[in-house]
Amino acid sequence: MIDSERFFVLYLALLLGPLSGLWIACLWRDRKLRAALPRKLSGLFHCKKCRSFYESDEPAEKLACPICGGQNERLTI
Numbered sequence: 001m002i003d004s005e006r007f008f009v010l011y012l013a014l015l016l017g018p019l020s021g022l023w024i025a026c027l028w029r030d031r032k033l034r035a036a037l038p039r040k041l042s043g044l045f046h047c048k049k050c051r052s053f054y055e056s057d058e059p060a061e062k063l064a065c066p067i068c069g070g071q072n073e074r075l076t077i
């Protein structure tokens with residue numbers, strides 16, 4: 001026969017075990033996504049004039065928009 005104190009400890013272990021595992025998995029996934037983010041944004045530009053996004057592999061910090069021709073700076077975090 002299990003007394004109420006042991007039952008409570010068992011209940012907490014069953015409840016908190018999977019939750020803490022899920023929490024750690026989410027933290028690990030977020031860290032992985034943040035590590036990949038600067039690489040994805042490094043070639044991205046946002047036009048302030050026509051509000052479009054465009055990519056380029058050129059090393060220039062300013063690049064003309066292919067739609068309206070406005071000069072825009074590279075996106076940074």
Ligand SMILES: [Zn+2]
Pocket residue numbers: 047048049050051052065066067068069070
């Ligand atoms: Zn534009």
